[in-house]
Amino acid sequence: MSRALPKIFLATKFERSLHLDIMGEPIKKINIMKGHEPDLSAATYQIYDETHTMGNALRWMLMKNPKVEFCGYSAPHPSENIIQVRIQMYGMYRTLPDSIFRAIVDRTGFISIDKLSSLTALTEALAALDSLCESVEGAYKESLASGNYERWDERS
Numbered sequence: 001m002s003r004a005l006p007k008i009f010l011a012t013k014f015e016r017s018l019h020l021d022i023m024g025e026p027i028k029k030i031n032i033m034k035g036h037e038p039d040l041s042a043a044t045y046q047i048y049d050e051t052h053t054m055g056n057a058l059r060w061m062l063m064k065n066p067k068v069e070f071c072g073y074s075a076p077h078p079s080e081n082i083i084q085v086r087i088q089m090y091g092m093y094r095t096l097p098d099s100i101f102r103a104i105v106d107r108t109g110f111i112s113i114d115k116l117s118s119l120t121a122l123t124e125a126l127a128a129l130d131s132l133c134e135s136v137e138g139a140y141k142e143s144l145a146s147g148n149y150e151r152w153d154e155r156s
Contacts, residue, residue, distance in 0.1 A: 032119075033084065040117045042088040051075065055083040061125040061132075062087060067116050089116035 029048055036043035047054070055073035062071040062085075070088040143149065 030122075036118075040119050041091055042086075043118045044084055044086045045118075045122060047083050047085060049081050050083050051081055052083070055085065057129055058085060058125060061129045062121060064128075065121055065125065068118075068121055085122070087118035087121055089118055089121065091116060 031046040031048075032040075033044040033046055047058075052075060055075065059071050059073050062068050067090055068087060069090045071086065073083050073085045075083050
């Protein structure tokens, strides 16, 4: 009989990094905003405690995904550390009129459309961005440890 692992071992790196509020409850980092498609093929995500630095890097990483049709971000107000990321995925349902789409479904008897999730694209982009940052950090630390850099002392 296998024992269930404690929750902490099943948590992702993201879940383990959640901040706690005054009462010790986890603070929500990402929120799916109203107006999203039911299958999440298009959605706007609100990401807390992030600025343009993360927004632009995340948008760049998302646009490298060939399945992403559109991605944009905004910071609603300069005094809030919140960004909103809009992601829309490619799909036949977006390019065909309803009447043609229904005719294809009726004739074949099944839907062969790739229902791509913007949430999947977001998590993949966050993982790729995390991997990229770890790679850059490793190269920086390796270069720093080698001591092969120019030192400059400012004289007043």
